[in-house]
Amino acid sequence: xxxxxxxxxxxxxxxxxxxxxxxxxxxxxxxxxxxVCGDPNRREADVLAATxxxxxxxxxxxxxxxxxxxxxxxxxxxVRVVTDGVHARAHIRRVEPDRILEVIGRGQVxxxxxxxxxxxxxxxxxxxxxxxxxSAVAVAAALGAQSCEIFTDVDxxxxxxxGICKNARRIARISHEEMLELAGGGAKVLQFRSVEFAMRxxxxxxxxxxxxxxPGTWVVPESECSEQPMVSGVAIERNEAQVTLVGVPDRSxxxxxxxxxxxxxxxxxxxxxxxxxxxxxTDLTFTVARADLGRAVSLVRGPAExxxxxxxxxxxxxxxVSVAGLGMRSHAGVAQRMFELLAAESINLxxxxxxxxxxxxxxxxxxxERAVRAxxxxxxxxxxx
Amino acid sequence: xxxxxxxxxxxxxxxxxxxxxxxxxxxxxxxxxxxVCGDPNRREADVLAATxxxxxxxxxxxxxxxxxxxxxxxxxxxVRVVTDGVHARAHIRRVEPDRILEVIGRGQVxxxxxxxxxxxxxxxxxxxxxxxxxSAVAVAAALGAQSCEIFTDVDxxxxxxxGICKNARRIARISHEEMLELAGGGAKVLQFRSVEFAMRxxxxxxxxxxxxxxPGTWVVPESECSEQPMVSGVAIERNEAQVTLVGVPDRSxxxxxxxxxxxxxxxxxxxxxxxxxxxxxTDLTFTVARADLGRAVSLVRGPAExxxxxxxxxxxxxxxVSVAGLGMRSHAGVAQRMFELLAAESINLxxxxxxxxxxxxxxxxxxxERAVRAxxxxxxxxxxx
Numbered sequence: 001x002x003x004x005x006x007x008x009x010x011x012x013x014x015x016x017x018x019x020x021x022x023x024x025x026x027x028x029x030x031x032x033x034x035x036v037c038g039d040p041n042r043r044e045a046d047v048l049a050a051t052x053x054x055x056x057x058x059x060x061x062x063x064x065x066x067x068x069x070x071x072x073x074x075x076x077x078x079v080r081v082v083t084d085g086v087h088a089r090a091h092i093r094r095v096e097p098d099r100i101l102e103v104i105g106r107g108q109v110x111x112x113x114x115x116x117x118x119x120x121x122x123x124x125x126x127x128x129x130x131x132x133x134x135s136a137v138a139v140a141a142a143l144g145a146q147s148c149e150i151f152t153d154v155d156x157x158x159x160x161x162x163g164i165c166k167n168a169r170r171i172a173r174i175s176h177e178e179m180l181e182l183a184g185g186g187a188k189v190l191q192f193r194s195v196e197f198a199m200r201x202x203x204x205x206x207x208x209x210x211x212x213x214x215p216g217t218w219v220v221p222e223s224e225c226s227e228q229p230m231v232s233g234v235a236i237e238r239n240e241a242q243v244t245l246v247g248v249p250d251r252s253x254x255x256x257x258x259x260x261x262x263x264x265x266x267x268x269x270x271x272x273x274x275x276x277x278x279x280x281x282t283d284l285t286f287t288v289a290r291a292d293l294g295r296a297v298s299l300v301r302g303p304a305e306x307x308x309x310x311x312x313x314x315x316x317x318x319x320x321v322s323v324a325g326l327g328m329r330s331h332a333g334v335a336q337r338m339f340e341l342l343a344a345e346s347i348n349l350x351x352x353x354x355x356x357x358x359x360x361x362x363x364x365x366x367x368x369e370r371a372v373r374a375x376x377x378x379x380x381x382x383x384x385x
Numbered sequence: 386x387x388x389x390x391x392x393x394x395x396x397x398x399x400x401x402x403x404x405x406x407x408x409x410x411x412x413x414x415x416x417x418x419x420x421v422c423g424d425p426n427r428r429e430a431d432v433l434a435a436t437x438x439x440x441x442x443x444x445x446x447x448x449x450x451x452x453x454x455x456x457x458x459x460x461x462x463x464v465r466v467v468t469d470g471v472h473a474r475a476h477i478r479r480v481e482p483d484r485i486l487e488v489i490g491r492g493q494v495x496x497x498x499x500x501x502x503x504x505x506x507x508x509x510x511x512x513x514x515x516x517x518x519x520s521a522v523a524v525a526a527a528l529g530a531q532s533c534e535i536f537t538d539v540d541x542x543x544x545x546x547x548g549i550c551k552n553a554r555r556i557a558r559i560s561h562e563e564m565l566e567l568a569g570g571g572a573k574v575l576q577f578r579s580v581e582f583a584m585r586x587x588x589x590x591x592x593x594x595x596x597x598x599x600p601g602t603w604v605v606p607e608s609e610c611s612e613q614p615m616v617s618g619v620a621i622e623r624n625e626a627q628v629t630l631v632g633v634p635d636r637s638x639x640x641x642x643x644x645x646x647x648x649x650x651x652x653x654x655x656x657x658x659x660x661x662x663x664x665x666x667t668d669l670t671f672t673v674a675r676a677d678l679g680r681a682v683s684l685v686r687g688p689a690e691x692x693x694x695x696x697x698x699x700x701x702x703x704x705x706v707s708v709a710g711l712g713m714r715s716h717a718g719v720a721q722r723m724f725e726l727l728a729a730e731s732i733n734l735x736x737x738x739x740x741x742x743x744x745x746x747x748x749x750x751x752x753x754e755r756a757v758r759a760x761x762x763x764x765x766x767x768x769x770x
């Protein structure tokens with residue numbers, strides 16, 4: 001990595017590198033925490049986890065210097081990357097560019113610790129899993145960088161998971177909006193929040209392989225996308241579970257009461273579907289991360305009872321399959337085509353949810369991969385075989 | 386450790402804990418550095434090494450919370466512990482007490498990262514090996530603490546190394562001055578600079594075992610020492626080497642020229658002995674840490690030649706044996722007694738150096754331990770057998 005950084009520097013570019021922790025390090029650190037206590041305090045877990053990136057920025061800076069370059073590491077409190085105070089999943093409020101500009105102004109490479117920040121009073125915070133992507137985008141935005149290159153273990157964004165669709169194609173250029181829908185749909189190449197941040201600030205992301213010099217995928221503002229395919233890619237998310245409140249009386253304010261405790265507990269609700277009420281009651285179904293299912297069920301049980309729901313049931317055995325594409329805005333019938341393709345495979349749809357440029361269906365877990373292949377082929381996304 | 390901290394807190398004391406890294410961690414981190422480069426940049430090595438204490442303050446805070454206490458970790462930049470900018474061996478300029486006072490004012494335990502600080506512009510610095518002792522003393526001084534308890538792997542300061550003198554006695558109370566002379570003489574219980582700092586700021590240190598509740602050793606201002614023994618303890622330092630410039634012309638300014646490059650290179654010179662000049666030339670001998678010997682010899686070779694010295698020779702095969710005691714100030718004859726005791730054992734003295742309350746002799750390495758035993762017994766320091 002030091003060699004690649006120096007090559008860019010020697011090509012005349014100002015370079016700021018954002019480093020994440022070494023593979024497995026964050027887990028190792030949190031493992032130490034579990035050795036000393038059952039439920040690690042979140043503030044202290046952030047102090048602990050932030051050392052992972054502190055180690056890599058120091059090592060990468062040394063490695064750059066060893067190759068004859070000049071580099072200066074910068075930690076969250078030095079940059080400063082200022083976040084809110086929500087430990088373990090902090091949001092970046094601002095990245096102060098002065099110290100970085102000072103370093104690159106001297107011709108040195110700035111090596112910034114990803115994943116970490118400080119809150120307004122100087123407590124160490126972290127951004128959550130994959131947060132280094134977001135750090136990189138935020139730094140790029142603060143500096144008005146030409147682009148933010150994200151080096152990862154795959155060589156780009158694909159029309160579908162190549163492990164599922166043998167003929168999946170690398171996408172050369174995709175809009176932030178589409179990438180966001182695919183990331184939310186389970187395409188794990190980039191952290192969702194990093195794409196969101198990039199879209200809001202117009203940061204051009206170049207997804208590249210850490211291991212070779214391939215062309216990768218550009219994730220860019222919609223204005224730079226001349227092509228607007230109806231469907232750009234298919235994604236599958238297998239880490240969700242669904243909760244259904246059966247027979248909820250149809251009166252106003254019920255949904256607010258049901259979801260308030262989840263929001264307060266910081267549980268992210270993904271899809272929400274409510275059937276049109278018949279006979280004065282309705283079924284309300286939503287999905288959460290599988291890891292949150294137990295808490296979610298126990299949190300909604302009380303309000304569900306108060307609201308008069310007949311029962312609360314849950315199902316972990318689901319997969320969410322999504323297709324996304326800018327062209328959906330102007331082309332009707334994509335949803336209809338999706339339903340037909342799945343029906344032809346006898347795949348039953350448990351939930352359906354649509355946004356402007358994405359359609360997601362929840363299906364039985366065992367049918368997920370088959371659904372992806374049917375959609376990938378049906379929308380003609382693969383390489384010609 | 387969390388249990389001991391909480392016991393103090395529950396006894397009604399405000400408690401500030403200074404934590405060092407886990408055993409072996411600093412070496413592990415610097416090993417990582419050597420994997421990426423031959424000569425790690427010192428600024429970055431400090432960023433790297435400082436993670437060791439960041440890990441332990443987080444873990445200790447969690448452990449205290451797990452036992453039902455309240456604790457808040459504070460890193461060097463949060464406290465703030467402000468040092469000069471000399472990486473890897475920074476000196477503390479000041480410890481700002483406000484943030485710690487705020488934490489203990491809320492009844493919480495403040496868990497401060499030892500060994501680390503920041504310079505005036507916010508770069509991470511470290512204090513050098515054993516620096517956490519100095520951090521603890523500096524924090525105690527800034528807060529005006531009743532005492533600074535230093536938990537270590539021995540149960541106190543002894544009249545001599547019990548591994549050398551079977552009948553060595555734990556010292557219940559010793560002055561900063563004596564402790565300083567013994568530490569400089571190779572008694573490794575406390576880091577030299579921590580004792581120096583404690584003496585300057587009147588901090589009472591209580592050296593205690595991490596493993597039991599024994600009485601330990603109090604290191605206190607001289608005014609609190611009613612007893613003033615001629616000799617409080619015997620120490621041996623085996624990690625020095627000596628350099629001799631033979632036949633240095635006897636003119637003013639020579640010593641300054643010889644030692645300037647060593648000072649500039651940050652090499653600490655311990656003993657310096659110059660014989661009275663005979664025939665217009667003299668021999669100049671000094672000792673340095675064994676690890677610095679190679680650099681020291683090559684640094685003085687140039688100025689030695691310029692000064693007209695006949696040759697530069699060195700010897701690693703030495704040990705420095707010291708006796709220290711406040712009583713030396715008022716009792717003549719301690720040095721004479723020391724020389725007699727060593728002569729009775731046929732131990733040859735290579736160098737002699739005296740301070741107000743200490744006498745050090747350099748002897749051949751192989752005779753070092755025998756010298757310690759002779760002095761320990763001769764000055765009656767041991768337990769009555």
